[in-house]
Amino acid sequence: MLDADFFDRDTLLVARELVGKVLCRKLQGVWLKARLVETEAYMAREKASHGSLGLTPSRKALWAPPGTIYMYWSRAGDSMNTSTRGAGNGVLLKGAVPVFDEGELGRAQRALMHGLNPRRGGGRRPEHRLCAGQTLLCRSLGLTIAEWGGRPFDREALYLQDDGYRPAPLLAAPRLGIHPERDAHLPWRFLDGGNLRSVTKNPLSARGAREGVDWWVIDPQSGEVRR
């Protein structure tokens, strides 16, 4: 389990390193798992962040110790963040791929997650799109503001794990849904280039998207753009 020390570091470093980690959540006696393919960093000192809007009761988790869960209602549902080092800073868990075990356990995991997050008209989503979005991830793991907002991760019920997987290539891109005047240009969205069909929106497939302009390959050690 990633502990408080993991989160008590620079927000950009935490956001980068969270890509590829596994979010584990126990529900009805079954461990559900999803590997993060997409995160976004938000800092109180820039205008896109909720931290920059100031400390209110609903946002206080961003001021709580690193590794505290900050949840908020986005347009389409509940969204999950973790606080990091620095008052008002955090990382949004933006997309994932489900991880299923073999056999009977895997069947139970599939049934639970698809049941929690069915397609609108009923029926199943394609597996690679089940957690492809910040609210889809929360829905398919049964994560709500009421239950988890303001709490720390918990090895008995909800935690993040490093299972050795490393995204390759690691990509960076501007964050989604940010208005131009609110620091939209900052390339603080991090993606697993090997799982782009499971991200909210593939930054490489946008019309005219160019490396070095709309997206970058990042060296996972240094965090620098690869040249």
Place this chain on the structure above:
DNA sequence: CCAAAGATGCGCT
């Protein structure tokens, strides 16, 4: 009231 750190179906390729 209304902007907001989204999701969806639909038409097209």
Place this chain on the structure above:
DNA sequence: GCGCATCTTTGGG
């Protein structure tokens, strides 16, 4: 698989 219009719910002014 892509772009777009449309729908959604809530916190905060």
